[in-house]
Amino acid sequence: MAERLKEEILHREKLVDIVAGPDAYRDLPRLLAVAESGQQAANVLLSLDETYADILPVQTSMGGTTAFVSIMRGCDNMCSYCIVPFTRGRERSRPIASILQEVRMLSDQGVKEVTLLGQNVNSFRDMSEVQFQSAAAPVLSRGFSTVYKAKPGGLRFAHLLDQVSRIDPEMRIRFTSPHPKDFPDEVLQLIQERHNICKQLHLPAQSGSTRVLEAMRRGYTREAYLELVHHVRESIPGVSLSSDFIAGFCGETEEDHQQTMSLLREVRYNVGFLFAYSMRQKTRAYHRLQDDVPADVKQRRLEELITVFREEAARANEAMVGQNQLVLVEGPSKRSPSELCGRNDGNIKVIFPDAETEDAAGCEAPGRAQPGDYVLVKVTSASSQTLKGALLCRTTLSRSAAPR
Ligand code: SF4
Numbered sequence: 414m415a416e417r418l419k420e421e422i423l424h425r426e427k428l429v430d431i432v433a434g435p436d437a438y439r440d441l442p443r444l445l446a447v448a449e450s451g452q453q454a455a456n457v458l459l460s461l462d463e464t465y466a467d468i469l470p471v472q473t474s475m476g477g478t479t480a481f482v483s484i485m486r487g488c489d490n491m492c493s494y495c496i497v498p499f500t501r502g503r504e505r506s507r508p509i510a511s512i513l514q515e516v517r518m519l520s521d522q523g524v525k526e527v528t529l530l531g532q533n534v535n536s537f538r539d540m541s542e543v544q545f546q547s548a549a550a551p552v553l554s555r556g557f558s559t560v561y562k563a564k565p566g567g568l569r570f571a572h573l574l575d576q577v578s579r580i581d582p583e584m585r586i587r588f589t590s591p592h593p594k595d596f597p598d599e600v601l602q603l604i605q606e607r608h609n610i611c612k613q614l615h616l617p618a619q620s621g622s623t624r625v626l627e628a629m630r631r632g633y634t635r636e637a638y639l640e641l642v643h644h645v646r647e648s649i650p651g652v653s654l655s656s657d658f659i660a661g662f663c664g665e666t667e668e669d670h671q672q673t674m675s676l677l678r679e680v681r682y683n684v685g686f687l688f689a690y691s692m693r694q695k696t697r698a699y700h701r702l703q704d705d706v707p708a709d710v711k712q713r714r715l716e717e718l719i720t721v722f723r724e725e726a727a728r729a730n731e732a733m734v735g736q737n738q739l740v741l742v743e744g745p746s747k748r749s750p751s752e753l754c755g756r757n758d759g760n761i762k763v764i765f766p767d768a769e770t771e772d773a774a775g776c777e778a779p780g781r782a783q784p785g786d787y788v789l790v791k792v793t794s795a796s797s798q799t800l801k802g803a804l805l806c807r808t809t810l811s812r813s814a815a816p817r
Contacts, residue, residue, distance in 0.1 A: 423453050435501060436460040459500075464507035478743060478785045480524045484512055484573065485531035485538075489561050490592060492619075493630045493697035494662060494690065497532050504533060508541040509573055513580065520581040525741055525785050529577065529588040535595035538567035555644070556637025557594035560630060571599040578607045582811045583787075585741060586610045587760065593617065593641055594632055601648040608814030612649050613759045616642065617657040621676025622669035625662055628702065635672065642680050653759025655684035660718055661711030662690045663702035670714045674721050681725040683759055689715045723797040730761065730795035737789050737805060738763060739813045744784045753782060753804075757790075763800045765790045776806035787813065 422428050430448040433441060434457035447454035465483040485506040488497045516527055531537065540546055550563035578586050586609055593616045604610045616638075620626050623634040633641075645652055658673060677685075689711040692704040706714075738757040746752035746764050753767045770779050770788070782788045787810055790802040 423455060430454065432457060434458065436463040438465065439463075459502045464505055466507040466511045476744060476784050477522065477524060478741065479526040479528070480519050481528050481530050482512060482515055482519070483507065483531065484529045484534060484588075485536070488532045489536070489559070490533065490632070491560050491630060491697065493628065493702065494659065494693070496693040496696055499695045501532055504536055504538070506531075506537050506539045506567070509539045509568055509576060510541075512573065513576055516577050516580050516584075520584055523785060525583065525787075526585040526587065527577070529573075529586070531588075532590065533592050533595075534588045535570045535591040535600065537570040537573055538564065539573070540567045542568060551595065552597050553594045554596045554633075554637075554641050556633060556640060558632045559594065560632065570595065571597065571603055574600065574603055574610060575607075578603075578610050582609055583809060584609060585758075585810065587613060589615050590617065591615055593638065596641065596645065598648070601645060604652075605649045609810055611758050611760065612651055613653040613655070614645060614649075615655045615657075616645070618676060618680075619657060619659050620662065620665070620669065621673035622665070623672075625665050625669045625673075628664055628698075629659075629662060630697065635676065639676070639679065653683040653761065654680060655686070655760075656680070656682050657686045657688075658718055658722075659688055659690050660715040661706035663692075663698055663704055663706070665690075665706055665714075670717070673718060677718060677721045678725060681729045682722065683726055683729050683761060685719075685722040685726065687715060687718050687722060726797040727795065730797065730800060733792045733800060734795055735792065737791050738800065738802065739808070739810070740765070740788050740790050742782050742784050742786045742788055755788070757800065761800055762798065763790055763792070763802060765802045765804045768804055770804060770806045777808055777812075780807065782807055789813065 422432055430453055431444045432455040433444060436459055437444065437456040440456045444454040444456060464486055485504060487502040487504045489504045491498050519527060545568050546566045548566050550565040551569055574586070604612060618638055619629055619631055621635055626633060626635065642654070690706065692699055740755040740757050740763045742753055742755040744753065745767070746754040751767055752764050754762055754764045757763050767781065769781055770776065782804065787808050789805040789808050791805055792800045792802040794801045
């Protein structure tokens with residue numbers, strides 16, 4: 414947006430002193446100095462190698478309990494509806510050594526959950542170490558393809574995940590946003606084996622119709638996607654799944670829409686991000702396709718998708734009633750000061766009473782749970798978005814994972 418609207422914002426509207434694009438972080442001191450001297454300043458250049466490596470302070474939330482670590486930027490996939498490859502540029506990954514250093518620092522600060530971030534996080538490929546530059550190209554998920562030629566060389570996501578998860582056994586690791594094509598067995602196996610890598614995968618589907626997926630240039634069919642879902646569920650029992658869907662993409666018929674509804678029913682996601690299609694300039698769809706689904710039809714289809722998603726998510730979450738869930742405490746619940754809230758391994762919000770825990774076998778010292786503590790909560794009710802439960806005890810990530 415900064416690139417597209419620079420002239421208008423700076424000169425015509427005279428709204429701001431500085432226009433900074435997504436790759437201008439390191440240039441901010443200069444831009445501020447220029448602005449302080451009374452001139453307007455702009456940097457909207459896209460960088461070929463900016464990865465946000467070593468930029469401090471790191472983004473934290475929940476009172477310093479959780480943090481986000483950028484590991485790569487950009488995307489090579491060129492889905493026909495998406496502006497990201499134009500606004501964020503091509504894929505480039507941050508050196509592993511710098512990521513590990515940052516995660517170690519967060520561990521020392523007491524951060525309990527790190528989310529590895531990138532536009533295409535599991536396409537991670539660190540080329541900074543010479544001895545790995547000739548490694549073989551990665552294997553894609555079965556039935557998936559790309560519009561670009563697979564690139565050989567570099568240290569891959571499985572290696573990074575392995576190294577990051579070894580830093581602190583009490584630190585949960587999540588990652589987002591991945592592409593479903595990059596889930597080789599070694600990544601799934603690692604997630605299954607490591608107690609501190611959350612059993613939660615985002616598998617953005619976008620549509621349940623092969624015809625629409627082709628128009629979107631997603632590189633898979635409905636069947637290949639469903640096969641991946643089955644394989645993921647076999648490899649990581651109890652995995653929590655989330656997805657993205659677009660309602661009313663160019664040329665989407667009622668039959669295509671019904672296929673997306675049926676995919677939502679078949680997969681039964683725990684979490685979903687659903688949107689009505691909105692055409693973006695510069696994209697392939699903008700140049701080659703017609704945004705021909707009327708706005709009211711898009712809206713109606715979106716509402717139908719949301720209804721089905723919620724029904725299925727409620728069923729998926731109800732299956733947890735009666736189970737004990739390990740929850741990382743975030744703080745007081747927004748709805749009631751006498752309740753705490755946190756998230757389970759599957760990233761679902763859990764609400765429970767703010768009460769004293771008792772001394773029990775297998776538990777940490779009794780007392781009140783604080784933000785950053787792990788607690789065991791017995792789930793007593795569930796909706797499509799939230800679990801409610803009874804607080805059992807304070808515990809640790811390692812202890813809760815140990816066989817009993
Ligand atoms: S939708 Fe995701 S994978 Fe596709 S081009 Fe955009 S960022 Fe890349």
